[in-house]
Amino acid sequence: MADALPGPDIRTGRLSPDDYLENFDDLHPPLGPHEASVEADRCYFCYDAPCTIACPTSIDIPKFIRQISTGNPIGSAKTIFAENILGGMCARVCPTETLCEEACVRNLAEDKPVQIGLLQRHATDVYLERPDRHPYVRAASTGKKVAVVGGGPAGLSCAHGLAREGHDVTVFDAREKLGGLNEYGIAAYKTTDDFAQTEVDFVLAIGGIDVQCGKALGRDITLDGLRENFDAVFLGMGLPGVNALRTDGESLTGVIDAVSYIAELRQASDLSRLPVGRKVVVIGGGMTAIDIAVQIKRLGAEEVTIAYRRDRDAMKASAYEQEVALTNGVVIREWLQPKRLLGEGGHVCGIELERTAQDDATRLGGTGETVTLEADQVFKAIGQTFVPDALGGAEVLSLDGGRLGVDAERRTSLSGVWAGGDCIAEGEDLTVAAVEDGKIAARSIHAALSA
Amino acid sequence: MADLSTNFIGIKSPNPFWLASAPPTDKEYNVVRAFKAGWGGVVWKTLGEDPAVVNVNGPRYGAIHGRDRNLIGFNNIELITDRPLEVNLREIKQVKRDWPDRAMVVSLMVPCEEQSWIDILKKVEDTGADGIELNFGCPHGMSERGMGSAVGQVPEYIEMVTRWCKQHSRMPVIVKLTPNITDIRKPAQAAKAGGADAVSLINTINSIVSVDLDQMAPEPTIDGRGAHGGYCGPAVKPIALNMVAEIARDPETHGVPISGIGGVTTWKDAAEFMALGAGTVQVCTAAMTYGFKIVEEMKDGLSDWMDEKGYTSVDEVVGRAVPNVTDWQRLNLNYVVKAQIDQDACIQCGRCHIACEDTSHQAITSMKDGLRHFEVIDEECVGCNLCVSVCPVEDCISMVQMTEGTDPRTGKKIEPDYANWTTHPNNPNRVMEAAE
Numbered sequence: 001m002a003d004a005l006p007g008p009d010i011r012t013g014r015l016s017p018d019d020y021l022e023n024f025d026d027l028h029p030p031l032g033p034h035e036a037s038v039e040a041d042r043c044y045f046c047y048d049a050p051c052t053i054a055c056p057t058s059i060d061i062p063k064f065i066r067q068i069s070t071g072n073p074i075g076s077a078k079t080i081f082a083e084n085i086l087g088g089m090c091a092r093v094c095p096t097e098t099l100c101e102e103a104c105v106r107n108l109a110e111d112k113p114v115q116i117g118l119l120q121r122h123a124t125d126v127y128l129e130r131p132d133r134h135p136y137v138r139a140a141s142t143g144k145k146v147a148v149v150g151g152g153p154a155g156l157s158c159a160h161g162l163a164r165e166g167h168d169v170t171v172f173d174a175r176e177k178l179g180g181l182n183e184y185g186i187a188a189y190k191t192t193d194d195f196a197q198t199e200v201d202f203v204l205a206i207g208g209i210d211v212q213c214g215k216a217l218g219r220d221i222t223l224d225g226l227r228e229n230f231d232a233v234f235l236g237m238g239l240p241g242v243n244a245l246r247t248d249g250e251s252l253t254g255v256i257d258a259v260s261y262i263a264e265l266r267q268a269s270d271l272s273r274l275p276v277g278r279k280v281v282v283i284g285g286g287m288t289a290i291d292i293a294v295q296i297k298r299l300g301a302e303e304v305t306i307a308y309r310r311d312r313d314a315m316k317a318s319a320y321e322q323e324v325a326l327t328n329g330v331v332i333r334e335w336l337q338p339k340r341l342l343g344e345g346g347h348v349c350g351i352e353l354e355r356t357a358q359d360d361a362t363r364l365g366g367t368g369e370t371v372t373l374e375a376d377q378v379f380k381a382i383g384q385t386f387v388p389d390a391l392g393g394a395e396v397l398s399l400d401g402g403r404l405g406v407d408a409e410r411r412t413s414l415s416g417v418w419a420g421g422d423c424i425a426e427g428e429d430l431t432v433a434a435v436e437d438g439k440i441a442a443r444s445i446h447a448a449l450s451a
Numbered sequence: 452m453a454d455l456s457t458n459f460i461g462i463k464s465p466n467p468f469w470l471a472s473a474p475p476t477d478k479e480y481n482v483v484r485a486f487k488a489g490w491g492g493v494v495w496k497t498l499g500e501d502p503a504v505v506n507v508n509g510p511r512y513g514a515i516h517g518r519d520r521n522l523i524g525f526n527n528i529e530l531i532t533d534r535p536l537e538v539n540l541r542e543i544k545q546v547k548r549d550w551p552d553r554a555m556v557v558s559l560m561v562p563c564e565e566q567s568w569i570d571i572l573k574k575v576e577d578t579g580a581d582g583i584e585l586n587f588g589c590p591h592g593m594s595e596r597g598m599g600s601a602v603g604q605v606p607e608y609i610e611m612v613t614r615w616c617k618q619h620s621r622m623p624v625i626v627k628l629t630p631n632i633t634d635i636r637k638p639a640q641a642a643k644a645g646g647a648d649a650v651s652l653i654n655t656i657n658s659i660v661s662v663d664l665d666q667m668a669p670e671p672t673i674d675g676r677g678a679h680g681g682y683c684g685p686a687v688k689p690i691a692l693n694m695v696a697e698i699a700r701d702p703e704t705h706g707v708p709i710s711g712i713g714g715v716t717t718w719k720d721a722a723e724f725m726a727l728g729a730g731t732v733q734v735c736t737a738a739m740t741y742g743f744k745i746v747e748e749m750k751d752g753l754s755d756w757m758d759e760k761g762y763t764s765v766d767e768v769v770g771r772a773v774p775n776v777t778d779w780q781r782l783n784l785n786y787v788v789k790a791q792i793d794q795d796a797c798i799q800c801g802r803c804h805i806a807c808e809d810t811s812h813q814a815i816t817s818m819k820d821g822l823r824h825f826e827v828i829d830e831e832c833v834g835c836n837l838c839v840s841v842c843p844v845e846d847c848i849s850m851v852q853m854t855e856g857t858d859p860r861t862g863k864k865i866e867p868d869y870a871n872w873t874t875h876p877n878n879p880n881r882v883m884e885a886a887e
């Protein structure tokens with residue numbers, strides 16, 4: 001056996017330029033007009049459609065599919081936007097296999113649901129082909145001012161809903177661009193061609209939305225200040241904190257937050273300049289774990305292993321997403337929790353994992369038995385957290401499970417302050433759920449401002 | 452194996468599947484391909500007098516599509532053959548000589564003058580063709596010139612021309628009827644009175660298949676304008692079946708041999724036409740949609756079905772359903788059915804519920820114990836069959852007869868006896884005893 005070279009095997013440019021293009025092209029290519037027409041014909045136009053019930057934003061799916069099949073994709077897109085102004089992105093990133101498509105009655109008929117996500121993408125793509133098109137006209141200005149903190153799916157949805165009613169909205173975002181996780185978090189092959197920004201432009205086209213990027217709550221703006229200067233405030237700043245492994249060696253180089261790496265990947269103009277290890281271990285079991293594992297594999301990593309402390313059924317990533325990982329050559333290992341990161345010269349070279357077991361229905365514990373995996377890079381994908389410090393000197397907002405507590409209308413405990421998206425207790429870490437939060441909050445804010 | 456061979460008014464063919472007079476039978480090339488593919492016979496595309504007609508040089512066809520662009524209805528503005536008469540006659544003669552076991556019927560359309568018919572009959576007879584079909588059906592173009600359906604819409608003309616043909620030819624005469632009339636029995640009676648050996652129906656139905664909303668003109672559109680054309684294909688089958696049945700059960704025309712035409716696409720379509728009295732069927736649209744190979748499925752399917760049912764020859768099938776075609780007033784009003792949904796087959800689409808709820812009798816639930824559930828409410832169900840018709844799953848909903856007890860909807864006892872409208876108390880013209 002040849003001696004292993006000392007030091008980590010981390011390189012840029014592991015692939016040829018063509019490989020990068022192919023590997024980061026659309027994961028699910030859009031339907032052509034013929035495919036869309038054939039697929040649309042499969043919809044049964046169900047009564048009280050189960051797909052619509054399953055959609056967090058209650059899109060009238062049978063109606064929009066029927067509009068595709070009758071040759072009216074523009075009308076179809078308007079049906080989608082009526083409930084979900086970010087219908088274009090949701091068509092790309094929604095886990096449809098656990099939402100609308102899981103509910104499709106075609107599953108009972110023949111185990112093959114109507115491809116609702118791809119049809120939604122077809123209609124919205126046709127609509128967005130022309131940047132001058134917008135389904136709504138902004139109502140006459142009400143003179144009311146609303147601050148939206150966070151320009152992700154929840155904030156954009158809320159801002160659009162309010163601007164449409166004639167309110168003057170200012171969106172503050174800590175980053176350089178709006179879009180939130182759509183811009184910085186979603187896997188690259190799910191949203192190609194800078195779609196997140198196309199959609200941001202589409203949302204802003206309603207008018208009446210002032211964008212203030214590079215303004216972070218608690219750093220550049222305060223909740224107190226916003227409450228003073230605006231008639232209402234919507235908080236949709238997501239979960240900026242990243243959970244730590246709390247094991248030895250976490251500070252070694254090559255131990256990386258998955259969300260930061262993905263954000264860097266999403267903003268990279270040249271994917272070949274990203275550092276990629278030959279052997280990579282991902283810790284976690286959610287969508288972020290799958291996304292980083294598949295993307296690092298597609299960037300040229302040779303061996304990628306996801307280590308998860310429970311079994312695959314318990315993973316937050318859907319069975320379908322796990323399949324995507326497996327077909328990309330990612331190995332998923334169950335019942336392993338990180339014990340210690342191994343380093344060499346300040347750089348990670350491996351990870352010691354402890355086998356876990358469940359002693360009863362819920363309690364998980366280490367068995368003492370360990371496994372060591374070589375690793376040039378270790379990605380942490382074990383969840384994000386709400387950072388309440390950003391709320392600063394404002395009156396205390398009541399929290400629920402570490403996130404903001406809200407009522408059914410997305411009102412926080414503080415009068416004049418609404419919240420939605422991942423930062424609220426009910427947050428499902430789903431784009432579509434965040435859009436729904438923003439939509440509901442906008443209606444509630446509008447009602448409050450109109451009273 | 453069932454014997455599919457047919458002897459239709461003396462015209463023999465190895466199976467009852469003929470190609471109708473239409474583009475597929477316009478030339479030797481096509482007809483030979485059809486015979487190679489296994490078709491039992493053809494009705495050669497309609498011959499006329501020279502000089503030959505001309506066709507438009509733009510689109511001749513339009514279509515109605517169903518799911519996945521399945522062709523449901525088809526429309527055409529093509530005329531009779533646009534090739535010289537002599538060319539057609541030469542080819543007919545050659546093909547009949549080469550394929551003696553296949554039926555070769557020649558469709559004809561000339562002006563309503565006796566001499567015109569005498570002239571062409573002689574020429575066709577010389578080809579050795581098995582028979583002629585008088586095209587009294589074509590609803591476009593030729594009808595503007597006093598031929599085709601212009602003749603078929605006047606029973607007296609039908610009778611007159613049919614008589615000429617019988618008088619001046621030894622060939623069997625089939626009269627092809629137009630559906631563009633109010634009562635199909637009248638032209639059929641006229642054909643019989645003129646001495647016709649058989650009738651064939653239906654020809655195409657006057658139609659505008661669609662409108663080009665950009666050009667604001669009917670389709671097919673020729674330089675910005677369109678004309679009505681003849682409608683055919685699966686969509687017209689129900690109209691054709693009824694007209695065939697009307698002739699088959701009319702006392703005056705009962706027993707007149709019928710060649711059934713109109714949307715025959717599968718063996719089952721053919722069997723249905725035959726059950727209502729058709730001795731052969733003629734096919735066009737299905738062949739024009741899929742090519743000649745479809746005859747294999749038709750022949751196999753008919754044969755397999757006949758074997759299954761124990762029918763050994765086509766004659767045993769022909770007309771078998773005719774006695775069961777009756778008038779509404781003779782339907783048994785004591786026959787009570789209720790819809791029943793097979794919960795294991797139900798895919799929960801709810802179409803039965805919304806159809807019944809919105810448009811009919813509010814007889815299907817949408818919810819049971821707070822869960823999505825579709826079940827028939829016998830107290831409301833009139834047994835109309837709408838739910839069966841709209842259900843996307845075959846055999847998921849069935850109509851089950853009540854043979855005893857009380858109909859929970861009407862509160863009336865289920866009567867085993869037959870009783871129809873003719874004796875019903877609500878009928879002002881009721882009689883004492885129901886006629887079967």
